[in-house]
Amino acid sequence: MLIVIVINVVLNHAVSAETRSQIVLANSTNVDNLQHHRIWTLVTSAFVLDERVGVAAMIPLLLLLSLAEVLWGWRRLLVVFFLSNAVASCLVYGLLLVGVRDNWLGGAVTMASDVGTSYGSHAVGGALALTLPVRARRYLVPLAVLVVVVPLLNGGTFTDIGHLLAVLLGFVAGWQIRRRPLAGCRLRRDQAVAYSFADVTQARAALGTALRLHGHRQARLDDAVAACSDRAARIHVRETRDMSAIDGAVAGGAWGVVLGTFVGIPLIGLAIGAVTSAAAAHWHDAGLNDAAVERTVRALPTGRGALLLLADPAGKPTLTRALTRAGGTPVPS
Structure with missing residues (x-):
């Protein structure tokens, strides 16, 4: 300014x-x-x-x-x-x-x-x-x-x-x-921790609590995922860093239109960038491993919610206190 x-x-x-x-x-x-x-x-x-x-x-x-x-x-x-x-x-x-x-x-x-x-x-x-x-x-x-x-x-x-x-x-x-509030976060060292909740509503509320702690720098997060399984054994996940195909299309389209301007085809660059990045995002797994998230959720009783975090170990005590008050129970590694 x-x-x-x-x-x-x-x-x-x-x-x-x-x-x-x-x-x-x-x-x-x-x-x-x-x-x-x-x-x-x-x-x-x-x-x-x-x-x-x-x-x-x-x-x-x-x-x-x-x-x-x-x-x-x-x-x-x-x-x-x-x-x-x-x-x-x-x-x-x-x-x-x-x-x-x-x-x-x-x-x-x-x-x-x-x-x-x-x-x-x-x-x-x-x-x-x-x-x-x-x-x-x-x-x-x-x-x-x-x-x-x-x-x-x-x-x-x-x-x-x-x-x-x-x-x-x-x-x-x-x-x-x-x-994706944690997009772009990178910690030099992080540790995976998980907490179990009575249902997915509590887990998502606890996700908001963890993000507030991150925003106030009381704890540093690299990734955070709220997940649960339903009666049909389907896993429902809310991620805060990993890109979906839609996220990839948005980001790729933005850069595609800029790069396409170099050769005079901004609108074609928009389409190419969106399609290419959507495919890359679909196959790329950033942050918490999707397979690890699924294993953790399936180990819990059906209907219970889980909050999984990649966090700086120094902030783990603060996270545990706050999430325990929110109804969470630490899940053993």
């Missing part, structure tokens, strides 16, 4: 208007730049503003990013902000490319300036709306959609389409954060 302010103070006060326009165009994610493989603009465009914006106008963005950092951590904030900015820019580029080729749009749009933090901030806002508690989501998700749909109904521009795409990407990112 500080970098954005500094860059734009320099552009507003230290260079001429002509030089400023040249810098803006050189860092725009427009059709001309991306057709000529100026891929760096997918990153640099987020640091340049097209208009003179005062520091006070940046305060809402600063508050939004600060809240996201508190809830997710700085690494996830950067991924959501910059990856969504890049993916939204690539999708807009693909749509404009088709529009110009089929004469739906004039050729002037290929040189239009498209810079600023709006794609990234809309994505962060959409992700926040979906990761907050249910009561807040009921109001914030429709509000986030309304904010980007109304400009389109009033004859919006391609930038407004980008805002809509960014919010939708933010919803996907928020959904992923909720489903």
Whole structure:
């Protein structure tokens, strides 16, 4: 955020208007730049503003990013902000490319300036709306959609389409954060521990307790799985790190559209990346071994729930105390 302010103070006060326009165009994610493989603009465009914006106008963005950092951590904030900015820019580029080729749009749009933090901030806002508690989501998700749909109904521009795409990407990112809160966690040393509960409802509530301890750094987790078996001997699992085929398709599609932009086929890259990563995720087993989870659950009476953790041994006493109070019983290794 500080970098954005500094860059734009320099552009507003230290260079001429002509030089400023040249810098803006050189860092725009427009059709001309991306057709000529100026891929760096997918990153640099987020640091340049097209208009003179005062520091006070940046305060809402600063508050939004600060809240996201508190809830997710700085690494996830950067991924959501910059990856969504890049993916939204690539999708807009693909749509404009088709529009110009089929004469739906004039050729002037290929040189239009498209810079600023709006794609990234809309994505962060959409992700926040979906990761907050249910009561807040009921109001914030429709509000986030309304904010980007109304400009389109009033004859919006391609930038407004980008805002809509960014919010939708933010919803996907928020959904992923909720489903896989431990994605990307890596501990130098970890130990598998398991706890048995009266039913799967207790096990899932205990999973929330373990994740809160991890979030407050009272215990460090590498993976966490809540599971149970039903009367038909089927295993039901909720994982927090391992990717399903759907997770792989989402991640692969995002990177595929960015890499596809290198060769001018962002939409084809989206499809190839989604299919390839979905297949890889289906076969790759990260975190707790699926076979070990199944063995642990089958060793318990039918209907009981299990919570399995890969945790730092130093935090095991804290986890055991908290999960015992939640109705859990340690399961011998």
